[in-house]
Amino acid sequence: MGKWLRIAMAALLVASIFGLAGCASNGEQxxxxxxxxxxxxxxxTCGVVVSGKLEALKSANVVPNMSGRVDKIPVDVGSEVAEGDLLVSLDALNLAALVDVYAAQLDKARNSDLPAQKNQMELALTNAESSYKTAEAEYQRSKQLLDAALLSQQQFEQSEKQYIQAKAAYQAAQNNLNILVNATIPETIRQNEAQLKKAQADLDNSVIKAPISGIVTARNINPGEMASPAQPVVTLVDLDTVVVQANVDENQVNDLQAGQEIKVKVAAVQEELFTGTVTNIAMAANSSTKAYPVKVQIKNPGHTLKPGMFAEVYLNSQEExxxxxxxxxxxxxxxxxxxxxxxxxxxxxxxxxxxxxxxxxxxxxxxxxxxxxxxxxxxxxxxxxxxxxxx
Missing domain, CATH: 2.40.420.20 (conserved putative lor/sdh protein from methanococcus maripaludis s2 fold)
Structure with missing residues (x-):
């Protein structure tokens, strides 16, 4: 009897378990x-929403003005630089040597004996002028004597010849002095100056500095490699202000004006809206989109807004x-x-x-x-x- 009782109780327990499981299964279903x-x-914030992508207001692809082997690059991607900071320096040993050579040649040319030659020419002009005036006076006196029949034709012609020769000598002395005065910096000096100027420019160009303040977003060359004007060595972006360009429908474009404050949402950064300023409104629609490109600038002091981020611009916005x-x-x-x-x-x-x-x-x-x-x-x-x- 006890055996059959135990079997019955076990069967009842199993049935209860399956019954509960069935109820749970039915509930979940x-x-x-x-x-x-x-x-x-x-x-x-509600209103008409147009979208666009953020861009840096100012950016620069920095290219060298000359080819050369890279000596140093003190910056890398992510480095913050100020305008005028060193970005890349090229090997400049030969350039510095050329500057020294051309400077020495120019100094030598400028210290030539030109002043002494000028003094000699001035003295020669003074003597020629004196001889010319004397010959001219004698020539005028001879004409008067010839007219008064007090001088022979042969004597007059001799006086006239001396006058012509003295006049020619005086004019030649004037020309020689003028040439020397104009040649105070002769052709050799001009050439040396041009060579020195170019060598100094090349030396200056071997130091590549930041044209704007910003952040390095690309560095395309390493020390020891050859740089050339055909490829940017560094790319900079200024993130203090970013801009979003949105395409606005013809029904809304006339509701905007330059200088107007407008709300912009960049969900990747925060849910709260940024305040931007309309800076440019196209006067003609884009031929492809048939919409009017509008640019909105946003102050970005913390640099949380990055180029390429998706932005939504709220037109005629209202807050609730x-x-x-x-x-x-x-x-x-x-x-x-x-x-x-x-x-x-x-x-x-x-x-x-x-x-x-x-x-x-x-x-x-x-x-x-x-x-x-x-x-x-x-x-x-x-x-x-x-x-x-x-x-």
Whole structure:
């Protein structure tokens, strides 16, 4: 008897276990898997949204003005530099030697005996001028004597010849002095100056400095390699101010003006909106997009905004404050709005008063409190009291 009693009790226990398992299985099969979101207090900016990508307002691809072997590169990707800082130095030993050679040649040419030659020419001109004046006076006197028949024709011609010779000598002395004065820096000196100027320019160009303040985003060469004007050695971007270019429809472009403040959202950085300034509005539409390119500058003191980030520009924006939930969580039926509240693993339908939407989120003005959780997916499968499984 005891044996059969034990067998019966064991069978009853097994049946109870399977019965409970069956109930649990049936409960799970009836549940709906949903994702959820918690309601939060905040501000929502609404309006027409156009998108674009951030760019640095100022950037520079730095190329050398001459070819040369790289000696030093004190910067790398991520380095912050100020305008005028050293980026790359090329091997300049030969260039420095050339500067010394041409400087010595120029100094030698400038210290030639030109001053002594000039003194000699000035003395020769003085003597020639004196002889010319004497010959001219004698020539005029001879003409008068010839006219008075007091001088023979032969004597007059001799006086005239001396006058012509003295005049020619005087003019030659003037020309020689003028040539020497104009040749104070003769051709050899000019050549030396040109050579020295070029050598000094090459030496200066061997030191490549930052044309703007910014951050190094690319370094395309290493010490020992050959640099040339055909390829940038370093790329710089100034992140203090970034710009986003958005394509604005013809219906909104006339609502904008240069200098106008405008809201910009960069979700990769923060949910809060940045304030930008409209700086440029195209006067003609893009032939491909049929929209008007508009540029908006944004101050970026912390350099959190990076070129290439996606940005949304809000046109005619308005702010509304309230409880915010994802737009997918809101359902409408018969001119009423409601959400599926998640409470103790069940879905509870609650009517709410909805405000503005930015296309992603919506403001709930009445019927929902901060921290309450709402279902976001599979809303059509829910019913009052329906069990839910959170995804």
């Amino acid at each position: 009836g549940a709906v898997t949903v994702s959820k979101a918690a309601a939060r207090n905040g501000k929502l 404050e309230g409880v915010i939930i994802p737009g997918e969580a809101l359902m409408k039926s018969e001119n009423k709005s409601y959400v599926w509240l998640i409470n103790s693993g069940q879905a509870l339908k609650r009517e709410v008063a909805a405000g503005q939407s930015d296309g992603n989120n919506v403001v709930i003005n009445l019927g929902l409190n901060e921290g309450e959780e709402v279902a976001v997916t599979n809303l059509d499968l829910l019913s009052e009291g329906k069990p839910v499984i959170i995804q």
